[in-house]
Every structure is written in C-alpha cells, then in structure tokens.
Amino acid sequence: MKVKTLTADIVILGGGSAGTIAAIKAKEKNPDAKVIIMDKGPIESSGAIGRGMDALNIMASPGYSTPEDVVEALTKVSEGVIDQETAYVLGEKSKDVIKDLEEYTKREPGDLFPTDKDGNYVTNYLHPTDAPLYLAMDGEDIKRGLASRVKKLGVEVLSFTPATKLFTTDGEISGIFGFNIRTGQGYFINTPTVILTAGCVGKFGLPRDGYLSGIYEFPGNTGEGYALAYEAGAEMVNLECFQTNLLMKDYNGPACGYVVYPRGGYGVNAEGNKYWTHGYWSGDMFLAVWKQFQEGKGPIYLKMDHLPQNTINGLEKVLWGTERTTRGKFHLDRSESYHCWDSVEQGLEEITLCSGHSMSGIKVDKDTKTTVPGLFAAGDCASVPHQYLTGAFVFGAIAGQQAVDYAATHKAKPVGVNLEILAEETERPLKLESGLAPSDVEFKLRARISQYLTPPKSDPLMQKMLWWCKRIREQDIPRIKVNDYHDLIKVTEIKSILVCAEMAARASLFRTESRWGLSHFRLSYPARDPKWDRKQVVIKKVGGEMTLEAVEVPAFKWDFPEYLEYEYPKMEFDIGEGYHPPKNDNVDPWLEEKYEREGFEIPRRIVPGGK
Structure with a gap:
C-alpha cells in the first residue's frame, strides 16, 4: 500500500x-x-x-x-x-x-x-x-x-x-x-x-x-x-438505548409506518385490532409490539385497506419509489395488495x-x-x-x-506516525496465507449480538456477550484473511461492530433500571428507577480501559413531561413442580474401566493461577 x-x-x-x-x-x-x-x-x-x-x-x-x-x-x-x-x-x-x-x-x-x-x-x-x-x-x-x-x-x-x-x-x-x-x-x-x-x-x-x-x-x-x-x-x-427496529417482515426494509400513520393508517395485531395508541418509533410502541407476540396475537400488520384509493395510490408511489424500488416487486411476487388489511406483515427484526x-x-x-x-x-x-x-x-x-x-x-499538529508501519499493519489480513473469511466472522459476531443483547435484556446473557467480545477480539479477528482491498475494510467494520457491542453490553449492565420501553427493558430491574432520572451513562476510554459513569444531563430550561404513558409488565412464570426422576449413582464402573483400559489424552487449557 x-x-x-x-x-x-x-x-x-x-x-x-x-x-x-x-x-x-x-x-x-x-x-x-x-x-x-x-x-x-x-x-x-x-x-x-x-x-x-x-x-x-x-x-x-x-x-x-x-x-x-x-x-x-x-x-x-x-x-x-x-x-x-x-x-x-x-x-x-x-x-x-x-x-x-x-x-x-x-x-x-x-x-x-x-x-x-x-x-x-x-x-x-x-x-x-x-x-x-x-x-x-x-x-x-x-x-x-x-x-x-x-x-x-x-x-x-x-x-x-x-x-x-x-x-x-x-x-x-x-x-x-x-x-x-x-x-x-x-x-x-x-x-x-x-x-x-x-x-x-x-x-x-x-x-x-x-x-x-x-x-x-x-x-x-x-x-x-x-x-x-x-x-x-x-x-x-x-x-x-437500543433501536429495536419494527420492519416489514422478510423484506427487512422500512415498513414505513411514518408514511402511513399520518395518512390514516395504523398497526393491528393478528385479530385485526389496533395494538397501540400511536405509531411513533419510541420504546413504548416497541414494547406494545413485543407484548402482542408474547400473548399469541402476532403477526402484526400495517393496515391501509380502509383508506381512499387515491391515498393508497400515493402511498404506493412513496413506498415503492422514494423509499426502496424493490418493495413493489416484493409485494407483487407475493400477490399482496394494500387493499388487504394483512398485506404488510411487520416484526421486530433487528437491533441497532x-x-x-x-x-x-x-x-x-x-x-x-x-x-x-x-x-x-x-x-x-x-x-x-x-x-x-x-x-x-x-x-x-x-x-x-x-x-x-x-x-x-488551529493548525494541524505533527502526528509522528510511521506511515510504512501503519500501511503494513493495515494490510496484514491481505498477507496471511490462510485464515477466516470476514463474512464468517461478521456473521458470528452479529448472530451473538442478536442472541445475547436483544431486549428484554438478561444479565447472564449480556455477561456472555462480553465473554464473546473478548474471544472474537483475541482469537478470530487476528485470523481474518482477505483477498482484496474491498474486503480489507470489512476487518475495520467488524472491529467497529465489536467495540459497539461491548459498549452496549457494559452500558446496559451499568444502568440498573429499565427505561425507554423495550429499548432498555432489563429483566433484573424491570421498572424505571427515579434515581436514574435525567442521567446518562457516559463511556470513555481511559488508560486503555473502557470506563463508565452516570452523569446528570444539563439543567432543564423547560418543564415538560418526562415519561411516556406505559408501564413495564410483571414477569411471572409458574409452570408447576415438574417430575422428579429417581437418581442414578455418581459412579459408573463400566465407563471407568474403559477409560483405564483404552486411555485418552485429555486436552486441558492452562488457567493462570489454577491447577
């Protein structure tokens, strides 16, 4: 380079x-x-x-x-x-x-x-x-x-x-x-x-x-x-605070509620009933959508069939033209029409x-x-x-x-960087003889983000995400092999996603409450806590370490409502006692004899300070 x-x-x-x-x-x-x-x-x-x-x-x-x-x-x-x-x-x-x-x-x-x-x-x-x-x-x-x-x-x-x-x-x-x-x-x-x-x-x-x-x-x-x-x-x-995207299912593009709601459309559940009071992309609306699926009332839909023909025509122009040109073909291939109340199926498809x-x-x-x-x-x-x-x-x-x-x-200060070394470090994934495909590492990382961070947030799952962040950073990213400069930028992209995943997990564990509806619904603290009112979680890199601090937002100049009209549900699951099977012995002579007779080299990871 x-x-x-x-x-x-x-x-x-x-x-x-x-x-x-x-x-x-x-x-x-x-x-x-x-x-x-x-x-x-x-x-x-x-x-x-x-x-x-x-x-x-x-x-x-x-x-x-x-x-x-x-x-x-x-x-x-x-x-x-x-x-x-x-x-x-x-x-x-x-x-x-x-x-x-x-x-x-x-x-x-x-x-x-x-x-x-x-x-x-x-x-x-x-x-x-x-x-x-x-x-x-x-x-x-x-x-x-x-x-x-x-x-x-x-x-x-x-x-x-x-x-x-x-x-x-x-x-x-x-x-x-x-x-x-x-x-x-x-x-x-x-x-x-x-x-x-x-x-x-x-x-x-x-x-x-x-x-x-x-x-x-x-x-x-x-x-x-x-x-x-x-x-x-x-x-x-x-x-x-996650953005829990309510999207058009399978298309993974905008469902475009913001186009439809101001023109009289609205969201309904599988029973055809309106599932929330408004269509704004705030956490309370996402929480209402999540509730529909937990209650067995999904799928949900964006309803437009009651609108005048000219309005529907205008919506099609916006949704199939200005937004994404493939959307009309998607509907056509499925024989879907905005004249049918259940043609635009939606779901909570991803977090960003x-x-x-x-x-x-x-x-x-x-x-x-x-x-x-x-x-x-x-x-x-x-x-x-x-x-x-x-x-x-x-x-x-x-x-x-x-x-x-x-x-x-302000004039630019000298940086003192060795450009040859910088180029060499940047191109390292190109020089590897073999390694991991960037798409495989990206899939692995993002799949775990969805698995471990998607709200409602579980503390053990978020801790596991931090474990995966460390493992992917240390074991996978250094082994990424690319073949051209187009794929080389994907290494930077994966590193960026990884840093953001760690920040998101640590911030979510640091804020000991739930807030913003589904966006930060934390199961260990399933309610808003007044001690967190008007407080931001600030993340900063200090001495190479990720630090977190609760900081008061600047003093308010206007006294406006600070809460949306919703409450977190009480999560109670009583599924009965279950069957208690008879216990086996902890000793298995057959297994022990086979081990002694056949032998087996057991790989063991050396744990610092362990035995």
Whole structure:
C-alpha cells in the first residue's frame, strides 16, 4: 500500500446527509478552506438517503408548531435523558433546512414540501404529543442535489475511501488515515479538524433472515464513527438505548409506518385490532409490539385497506419509489395488495444503535463539539435524541460552520506516525496465507449480538456477550484473511461492530433500571428507577480501559413531561413442580474401566493461577 500525505483544514468522514451539508456550509463560510470528504461510496448515492427521502420527521413549522414543541416531544420520548438545548436548536433551525433543500434541488415551495394557502409548510401529527411535527416531502433527488452543490463549491471528495484511524496530538485531533477500497491507495491527512458523520451502527444485530446486508439502515453504516470517536478518547452516551427496529417482515426494509400513520393508517395485531395508541418509533410502541407476540396475537400488520384509493395510490408511489424500488416487486411476487388489511406483515427484526431513530451516540453539545478538541460529530452517530434527517441537516450545517471557525485558529499538529508501519499493519489480513473469511466472522459476531443483547435484556446473557467480545477480539479477528482491498475494510467494520457491542453490553449492565420501553427493558430491574432520572451513562476510554459513569444531563430550561404513558409488565412464570426422576449413582464402573483400559489424552487449557 502506497500512502499519500495530504493536508486539510477539515476532513469529513461520511458523505451522507450530515456530511454533505457540513461541507457545503464550511465552504460557504470560508471558500478558501481546504475541505475533504471521505466516503465508502460515491456521495451521489451514499448514506441513508441515497435513494431519497419522504419526510422530515421532526419539524417546527411556523403556524403549526414551535421549537418549544420539539423540545417537549423529545423530552418525552427520551424520558428526560436529554440536553434540552440541543433539542431547541433542532426545532429553531429546522425551518432553515427547508430553504436549503429547495435551493439545492431547485424545487419550488409546495413542490418539495406541502404548503397551505398562506405559504406555511403543513405539518401533521405523528409524535406522542399534541403538536404536529411531521413534514411530508417528495425528496427523491435531494442527495444528488447535495452532491452537486458539494462539488460545485470545490470540496475534494475521496470516494470509496473510508477512514480506519483517527490521530490525536496532546489530546487534540491531528490526523486521519484511510484507504481506497478499489485501488488500495492509502491517505494520511494531517488536519486539526475532523467531523464524524459516518451514520449509525446499522449493522449490529443480525436480521432474522440472516442476510448480512439485508438491513433497515444503509449497509455501509457499521459503527466506524462510534468506534473512531471512542478510540480517540471522546465520550459516548446512551449506548444502552437500543433501536429495536419494527420492519416489514422478510423484506427487512422500512415498513414505513411514518408514511402511513399520518395518512390514516395504523398497526393491528393478528385479530385485526389496533395494538397501540400511536405509531411513533419510541420504546413504548416497541414494547406494545413485543407484548402482542408474547400473548399469541402476532403477526402484526400495517393496515391501509380502509383508506381512499387515491391515498393508497400515493402511498404506493412513496413506498415503492422514494423509499426502496424493490418493495413493489416484493409485494407483487407475493400477490399482496394494500387493499388487504394483512398485506404488510411487520416484526421486530433487528437491533441497532442510532441517535436519529433513538438516542445512542457520540456525546455532543449544541455546537456539535465532542469532548475531544477538534472533533465534531453530527447525524445518526451524534447524541441528539430522535433527530432524524432534520437533525442531520441542522447539526451537519452547524458542524461545518463550527469546524471552519476552529480550523481558522488551529493548525494541524505533527502526528509522528510511521506511515510504512501503519500501511503494513493495515494490510496484514491481505498477507496471511490462510485464515477466516470476514463474512464468517461478521456473521458470528452479529448472530451473538442478536442472541445475547436483544431486549428484554438478561444479565447472564449480556455477561456472555462480553465473554464473546473478548474471544472474537483475541482469537478470530487476528485470523481474518482477505483477498482484496474491498474486503480489507470489512476487518475495520467488524472491529467497529465489536467495540459497539461491548459498549452496549457494559452500558446496559451499568444502568440498573429499565427505561425507554423495550429499548432498555432489563429483566433484573424491570421498572424505571427515579434515581436514574435525567442521567446518562457516559463511556470513555481511559488508560486503555473502557470506563463508565452516570452523569446528570444539563439543567432543564423547560418543564415538560418526562415519561411516556406505559408501564413495564410483571414477569411471572409458574409452570408447576415438574417430575422428579429417581437418581442414578455418581459412579459408573463400566465407563471407568474403559477409560483405564483404552486411555485418552485429555486436552486441558492452562488457567493462570489454577491447577
């Protein structure tokens, strides 16, 4: 691997929604700044909205809702574990997103987003609050519009070039390293500023169908943002809050309740009865779905057959066009129709870590600053709860503006890294003569994440996950053998997933209560505990060790409800006494005689301090 050395004012890891808007805002503020985007693919189609998007799921629209309404909604769905100031900024600046997207896509008001007769953007009800915060969008072309703007402004884009390591000098960001997965060209970039916009941990648990990339999130989102930030010393928060995805069964794509619920659809169980009061992706709704299956009332379905024909036609356009183009064929092959109440079967198919749809991520403040100087984060890997695409744009824009100001007063410090050794270590899996296929190790790791971490959470199972983390780290990862640079990045992806699994397990064991519905339903502590109100679990690497601490969130500025309307079930299983068989002797002369006569070399592992 040949390594090219570059310098930059800002390096952005991830060219999705947050990354492209960060680059745009940085260059618009300082056209002379050297801005580089590193991405696993081409920025025209990479990231979670590569195909397009159908809504801004959280939005304060004048005439309909206010920034305070956004704070109220997010305080409630986060159950009080929130920095309210970040929620207010999300609501306050959400209207700016609309004008940016209309400009970048060259779309008129009322075309990209719906407007009323007064020119206000029309929001609908979705969240478990009394304010309409959901703004529909016909956004098939927004990613291409963002990519075009990025290139027009002169941002350097390193396509197919993910990063594998962050560098700090004296505790400050000083560099980043990555390589092109097609050519093997390495890049070391000396920079004082990095913005992490690498998305959620989309590949975490294994989907029920077993396909490694058949997931809800963008398959390239494998937790590098989380892992790189942690390894660089940044604080992580809320890793015990899982996103328990309610997906379309067998398709493992979005069931798109957020498209259907605001238009009058809703979820029902196998008896055709509505199973919960609202369709928002908060832990109480997931808990209600879990309850249906425990009571024998599954499968569950997304019901649309009662809607007008024109509404169904519009839903098909969004779900089969803007969302995923294979979805219509999937239904057609099964002879399914939205005119039948049980055509969209759903299930709790996988778990992930995400702030966009949940609240786990890199700890940031309202200015997107992490706890490492020079390191910023935005989008699904940053810690603003339930921020969705709106948050990616709002905080991506802030990150770009803040980072360009930081870079103007900070020069990149020398790193002192031996690039030859770095390249050699990176390429080690290519040089092995034989070993394990990366897909096998990934399957093994993710299958165990699903087996041992999926809520309701069991303490012995989570402890076993930690045992597996150690074993896979020590015995499997060093033996991964790859044949090309495309597969070489999978080694980094597996390491990232592994770090995130350990953080998730340790945080879940550390928070001695249940909270956020199914997202942190811990069987050893099956109720919310007031002592954990307004407290985050902060994870940080100190002296090479993973440390955890309970930290109070910033003081509240608004007094809003901090609990959703649900209670945890009492888990009682009395299955009777059972049959008591007669006991055998503990001595087996036949077995002992065979052992003495035939002999057997018993392999024994040497245990330190043992006999």
